[in-house]
Amino acid sequence: MSSTELTGAEIVVRCLAEEGVEHVFGYPGGAVLYIYDAIFNQDAFQHILVRHEQAAIHAADAYSRSSQKVGVAIVTSGPGVTNAVTGLATAYMDSIPMVVISGQVPSTAIGQDAFQECDTVGITRPCVKHNFLVKDVRDLAETMKKAFYIATTGRPGPVLVDIPKDITMHKCAFEYPKAVEMRSYKPVDKGHSGQIRKAVQLLLSAERPMIYTGGGVILANASDELNKLVDKLGFPCTNTLMGLGAYRASSDKFVGMPGMHGTYEANMAMQHSDVLIAIGARFDDRVIGNPKHFGSHARKIIHIDIDPSSISKRVKVDIPIVGNVKDVLHDLLAQIDAAEAAGTRPNQVALGSWWKQINEWRGRQCLKYAPSNEVIKPQSVVEKVWEVTKGDAFITSDVGQHQMWAAQYYGFDKPRRWINSGGLGTMGVGLPYAMGVQMANPDATVACITGEASIQMCIQELATCKQYHLTPKIILLNNRFLGMVRQWQQIDYGSRYSESYMDSLPDFTKLAESFGHVGMRIENPADVEGALREAFGMKDRLVFMNFITDQTENVWPMVKAGKGLTEMLLGSEDL
Numbered sequence: 001m002s003s004t005e006l007t008g009a010e011i012v013v014r015c016l017a018e019e020g021v022e023h024v025f026g027y028p029g030g031a032v033l034y035i036y037d038a039i040f041n042q043d044a045f046q047h048i049l050v051r052h053e054q055a056a057i058h059a060a061d062a063y064s065r066s067s068q069k070v071g072v073a074i075v076t077s078g079p080g081v082t083n084a085v086t087g088l089a090t091a092y093m094d095s096i097p098m099v100v101i102s103g104q105v106p107s108t109a110i111g112q113d114a115f116q117e118c119d120t121v122g123i124t125r126p127c128v129k130h131n132f133l134v135k136d137v138r139d140l141a142e143t144m145k146k147a148f149y150i151a152t153t154g155r156p157g158p159v160l161v162d163i164p165k166d167i168t169m170h171k172c173a174f175e176y177p178k179a180v181e182m183r184s185y186k187p188v189d190k191g192h193s194g195q196i197r198k199a200v201q202l203l204l205s206a207e208r209p210m211i212y213t214g215g216g217v218i219l220a221n222a223s224d225e226l227n228k229l230v231d232k233l234g235f236p237c238t239n240t241l242m243g244l245g246a247y248r249a250s251s252d253k254f255v256g257m258p259g260m261h262g263t264y265e266a267n268m269a270m271q272h273s274d275v276l277i278a279i280g281a282r283f284d285d286r287v288i289g290n291p292k293h294f295g296s297h298a299r300k301i302i303h304i305d306i307d308p309s310s311i312s313k314r315v316k317v318d319i320p321i322v323g324n325v326k327d328v329l330h331d332l333l334a335q336i337d338a339a340e341a342a343g344t345r346p347n348q349v350a351l352g353s354w355w356k357q358i359n360e361w362r363g364r365q366c367l368k369y370a371p372s373n374e375v376i377k378p379q380s381v382v383e384k385v386w387e388v389t390k391g392d393a394f395i396t397s398d399v400g401q402h403q404m405w406a407a408q409y410y411g412f413d414k415p416r417r418w419i420n421s422g423g424l425g426t427m428g429v430g431l432p433y434a435m436g437v438q439m440a441n442p443d444a445t446v447a448c449i450t451g452e453a454s455i456q457m458c459i460q461e462l463a464t465c466k467q468y469h470l471t472p473k474i475i476l477l478n479n480r481f482l483g484m485v486r487q488w489q490q491i492d493y494g495s496r497y498s499e500s501y502m503d504s505l506p507d508f509t510k511l512a513e514s515f516g517h518v519g520m521r522i523e524n525p526a527d528v529e530g531a532l533r534e535a536f537g538m539k540d541r542l543v544f545m546n547f548i549t550d551q552t553e554n555v556w557p558m559v560k561a562g563k564g565l566t567e568m569l570l571g572s573e574d575l
């Protein structure tokens with residue numbers, strides 16, 4: 001063991017350096033001042049000072065989603081932690097690997113209602129994969145190693161390390177462990193070969209197969225394997241909101257997103273398939289609709305997931321395969337090759353009639369909308385963003401109608417390009433997500449598609465963007481309504497628009513300018529493309545585009561809550 005003695009604060013910084021961390025998002029306060037002092041004296045990573053702790057966690061979360069790195073954030077005790085909770089819960093619901101360090105009051109003061117004390121471990125327990133309270137500086141380095149290990153292995157997720165202030169000034173010898181061993185935590189990556197063999201038999205005998213993929217494919221970096229599988233089998237493929245980009249949207253095998261705002265053809269194919277293979281997707285209620293209705297159609301289900309507790313949680317499956325998508329798909333592809341070499345191939349006749357049926361469903365053109373020369377249609381803005389960025393931008397979004405239009409109309413061909421909050425559905429993520437993406441991908445084109453309500457939830461981060469020269473393009477689809485709420489009120493609550501209209505909005509152009517950015521207001525449909533080209537041309541400026549859009553536009557198709565997957569409303573004529 002090395003004889004160098006370091007303070008706890010220095011150990012934190014050294015551990016981050018050992019993990020190869022290059023960026024840390026955070027906000028200082030009393031309990032983390034020793035850590036911030038150690039940060040002052042190092043140059044291994046850059047610290048990004050946000051304007052609100054919620055944004056630190058969101059930015060670190062998107063940093064991780066858009067790269068393969070672990071997002072790291074630091075917050076102080078008490079209000080620093082409580083401000084971070086929304087960010088933690090958001091990352092946890094979408095299984096995002098992150099390490100969050102929180103300051104705690106000195107260990108001798110814990111439980112005494114000390115200034116800025118809160119029960120961080122208790123408050124965050126249900127919204128992190130794991131958390132630690134460090135009670136002895138000699139445990140700190142190993143705890144940090146465990147935090148990174150737990151966050152990134154198995155089903156990923158955020159891990160929090162709570163460090164009392166006195167621990168950050170205590171000293172001990174520092175050595176960073178090369179590996180950690182935990183008796184009770186042994187994630188399995190490799191799938192059972194017998195189960196994979198059964199899956200191959202079922203897939204190759206299917207008449208109406210469907211490949212349903214989700215966020216797990218992206219988290220596993222298994223997009224190449226998925227593209228190979230779909231192309232080899234020639235089966236239809238749908239990606240959940242969290243899986244967009246895992247299989248390329250430009251392929252004719254891609255039938256769109258499934259679920260509440262999924263395409264007609266994806267939902268019909270999900271329901272009427274005879275063999276469904278779910279790959280890193282968790283049968284979310286927004287995807288399968290009413291589970292009884294989903295179960296009313298008999299089909300065989302194969303489910304690949306790294307988390308055994310995800311399997312048969314919402315829908316009973318026939319062939320469970322516990323393992324990492326990348327490893328399992330690798331083995332599955334090898335077994336398909338072997339079966340094909342032995343003469344077993346997908347049933348081409350059956351597959352031909354299945355595609356005929358799917359193409360008939362496709363013929364409904366469920367994403368078609370009425371264009372207008374009078375008022376800007378939000379869908380048309382997203383389509384133009386795709387054209388102007390050549391489909392190659394990182395797109396972050398907030399939560400609401402704009403999020404669904406971004407998902408439906410920006411065809412993602414690559415993984416980790418679509419960054420949004422699916423599980424918790426957290427308004428306010430869009431701008432901090434754009435910051436995190438830009439820090440991880442400094443040369444990339446980054447756009448945030450947002451709503452006027454969502455953007456106001458973390459609007460202060462425009463200052464962080466200025467300080468660190470972050471230049472995402474903000475595409476505000478401004479309908480002057482909490483649009484998604486208004487849509488539900490129109491459809492389910494007799495058009496009683498209770499508290500969903502915002503009477504007072506800031507002048508977004510002036511607001512952007514006051515933060516030192518460029519602001520634009522676009523009201524005329526004829527100006528949309530020109531404005532976007534001008535904005536994306538300003539590579540070194542953050543441009544805030546306020547598009548005044550059709551107030552009454554709804555997101556279609558829609559499966560109402562509690563309804564079956566095929567009981568879709570395709571437009572206002574179905575109301």
Ligand SMILES: Cc1cc2nc3c(=O)[nH]c(=O)nc-3n(C[C@H](O)[C@H](O)[C@H](O)COP(=O)(O)OP(=O)(O)OC[C@H]3O[C@@H](n4cnc5c(N)ncnc54)[C@H](O)[C@@H]3O)c2cc1C
Nearest residue numbers: 214215216220241242259260261280282306325422423425
């Ligand atoms: C307004 C709104 C509307 C929405 N509408 C829709 C909609 O119409 N359609 C839709 O699809 N979603 C919709 N969602 C999102 C929805 O709420 C869920 O977040 C989403 O459907 C879940 O996606 P997923 O099944 O891919 O799971 P994820 O949450 O991405 O979970 C991934 C799964 O993969 C597993 N996994 C992780 N890593 C690995 C690995 N390495 N190997 C194997 N398995 C792994 C995990 O254990 C987990 O089970 C909407 C959200 C909002 C906010």
Ligand SMILES: Cc1ncc(C[n+]2csc(CCOP(=O)(O)OP(=O)(O)O)c2C)c(N)n1
Nearest residue numbers: 400401402425427451452453454482483484
């Ligand atoms: C933090 C938070 N509070 C409330 C909600 C519920 N909610 C979902 S969408 C929405 C309206 C969003 O409005 P806006 O950002 O303007 O987007 P639009 O739907 O108009 O595109 C609300 C209030 C939420 N998802 N997150």
